[in-house]
Amino acid sequence: MITSWATRLSSASVRQDIIERTDEIPLFVEEMTKAVLETKSEGEARRTTGNIPSPAAAVPASLHASLMARLDQLGPAKEVAQIGSAIGREFSHTLLFSVASKPEPELASALDRLISAGLLFRQGVPPYSSYLFKHALVQDAAYGTLLRRRRQELHARVATALEQHFADLVDRQPEILAHHLTRAGQAERASDQWLKAGQFAASRSAYAEAVSHFDRGLSLLSSLLDAQRDRQEIKLQLAKGVSLSNANGFSSAEAAKAHARAHELSDKIGDIDSQFTAIWGLWTFRRTSDWNAARQLSDRLLSLIEKGNNVGLRLEAHHMGWTTHFFCGELAPAQEHCEKGRTLYEFEQHRTHAHIYGHDPGVCARTLGAWSAWLLGYPDTCSAMAAAPVRASAPPG
Numbered sequence: 001m002i003t004s005w006a007t008r009l010s011s012a013s014v015r016q017d018i019i020e021r022t023d024e025i026p027l028f029v030e031e032m033t034k035a036v037l038e039t040k041s042e043g044e045a046r047r048t049t050g051n052i053p054s055p056a057a058a059v060p061a062s063l064h065a066s067l068m069a070r071l072d073q074l075g076p077a078k079e080v081a082q083i084g085s086a087i088g089r090e091f092s093h094t095l096l097f098s099v100a101s102k103p104e105p106e107l108a109s110a111l112d113r114l115i116s117a118g119l120l121f122r123q124g125v126p127p128y129s130s131y132l133f134k135h136a137l138v139q140d141a142a143y144g145t146l147l148r149r150r151r152q153e154l155h156a157r158v159a160t161a162l163e164q165h166f167a168d169l170v171d172r173q174p175e176i177l178a179h180h181l182t183r184a185g186q187a188e189r190a191s192d193q194w195l196k197a198g199q200f201a202a203s204r205s206a207y208a209e210a211v212s213h214f215d216r217g218l219s220l221l222s223s224l225l226d227a228q229r230d231r232q233e234i235k236l237q238l239a240k241g242v243s244l245s246n247a248n249g250f251s252s253a254e255a256a257k258a259h260a261r262a263h264e265l266s267d268k269i270g271d272i273d274s275q276f277t278a279i280w281g282l283w284t285f286r287r288t289s290d291w292n293a294a295r296q297l298s299d300r301l302l303s304l305i306e307k308g309n310n311v312g313l314r315l316e317a318h319h320m321g322w323t324t325h326f327f328c329g330e331l332a333p334a335q336e337h338c339e340k341g342r343t344l345y346e347f348e349q350h351r352t353h354a355h356i357y358g359h360d361p362g363v364c365a366r367t368l369g370a371w372s373a374w375l376l377g378y379p380d381t382c383s384a385m386a387a388a389p390v391r392a393s394a395p396p397g
Contacts (some may be wrong), residue, residue: 027174032120041384067141074117078145078155080110084131085142085184086154088176093129106152155183162207175213182216188224191217191232198239203355205231207247216242219378230265234274237262241281256285276304276313283320292329298324301324315344316353319361331372338369 038357043253071078084091093111100107104127111131114120121132133139146154159180162170172175175197181190194217201210217236221229241258248255259281264272279297287294298320305317322337345362354360 022311025044028286063137063270064141064144067138068145069118070119071142072146074113076106077110077113077117078142080107081114081142082146082150083154084120084133085139086146086151087158089136089139090130090132093124093127093131095130095158095161097127099157100163120301138299145273152185155180156186157183157185178213178216182220187220188228191220191224191236193217194220195232195236195239198236199355202239202243202246205246207243208385210243211240211247214243214375227269230269231271232271234262234265234271234278237265238277238281240358241278244358245281245284245358250284251288252285255281272304272308273313275300275308276316277356279304280316284358285322287324287327291324295324295328311344312350315341315350315361316357318344319357322365322372326368326372331376335369335372335376338365338372341365342369 019325033198056126071081071357079334080096080100080102084096087099089094096111097104097107101348102110106233108126110118111122111126119134119138120133123130123132133142148364159177162177162180174193178190178193178197181193184190194213198213198217201207201213214236218233218240221236222233228358237258240263241255244252244255244258262274263278263282266272266278279301283294283297283301286297301320305314318337318341322334322341325331325334325337341361342365345365347362366388368386369383373379373381373385
């Protein structure tokens with residue numbers, strides 16, 4: 001005897017309706033088939049398929065409605081699905097437990113129901129398990145049922161849990177915390193975390209990713225107070241400019257634009273350190289096409305460092321000096337600046353300059369110093385520089 005569900009699916013018209021109205025999208029085919037199997041007669045099955053809009057352009061909305069209906073049938077498990085959707089497409093049991101604030105038996109029961117309903121996959125054994133929404137559309141459907149205030153509350157709780165209990169994850173993937181702070185409406189903290197995420201990406205030479213993170217941080221600044229906004233924008237624009245230079249070359253007009261904006265703001269608030277870094281970025285751009293303009297910027301920086309005792313800034317001013325003189329064919333002053341740079345450079349103190357200014361000044365001073373010595377007719381000096389230990393001027397490892 002043919003079972004009732006087999007009878008309903010044996011109808012050619014029902015099967016054809018499922019195929020046509022789901023546009024053969026696998027997840028939608030499955031959702032539609034489940035809906036048909038839950039009917040009590042072939043007539044009801046046909047009405048169910050008939051309620052799905054056609055043509056295929058309407059499929060995404062229909063699929064979303066189908067998933068929403070399934071979530072509504074889950075009772076308390078729906079809330080767990082919502083919490084998981086705020087965490088992400090994939091999440092760990094321990095993080096969910098930290099955010100949900102539910103007794104373990106209650107949480108386990110809800111998760112089992114979501115898995116039985118085919119909305120979640122589980123890998124491993126609780127509490128060492130992880131969960132994955134069957135499809136991004138399932139996550140979206142669960143997330144879409146949350147009111148704005150509830151979403152912000154959940155993202156704030158996720159951010160707190162990450163900071164308190166998952167420091168290693170935040171260190172490895174700082175953009176995760178940045179995302180949740182952004183969704184929580186905490187613009188100031190989120191912007192700063194996007195800066196950290198971009199700096200982390202840049203340290204791994206993932207410059208396109210870094211620029212994307214910096215742009216996310218910049219997009220949040222409108223809600224900050226003026227002085228606070230200017231200082232944060234300077235940091236983001238400077239970091240973005242360096243990553244754009246490294247990604248697209250020193251002639252990058254976008255990098256120059258970022259440094260020009262940072263220079264404008266640093267002049268406005270009188271921040272010498274930021275002025276210095278912004279001028280450095282503009283010099284980097286100018287030296288690709290106009291060495292006279294580059295020389296003026298270099299001289300300005302050498303003048304600027306006279307106002308303070310910052311060894312790092314003095315090192316980078318000489319860095320610009322030796323590069324400018326060398327490529328203008330002025331070898332003696334270039335070598336003089338290289339000597340001063342090597343004297344000032346300390347690996348542990350100045351290793352971060354590679355990420356701030358684009359490359360390591362210790363390596364550059366040793367290289368251009370050796371080239372200058374060779375071209376000036378001192379091959380022994382050149383050889384000695386080339387053979388010297390590089391630890392003192394090695395780039396960050």
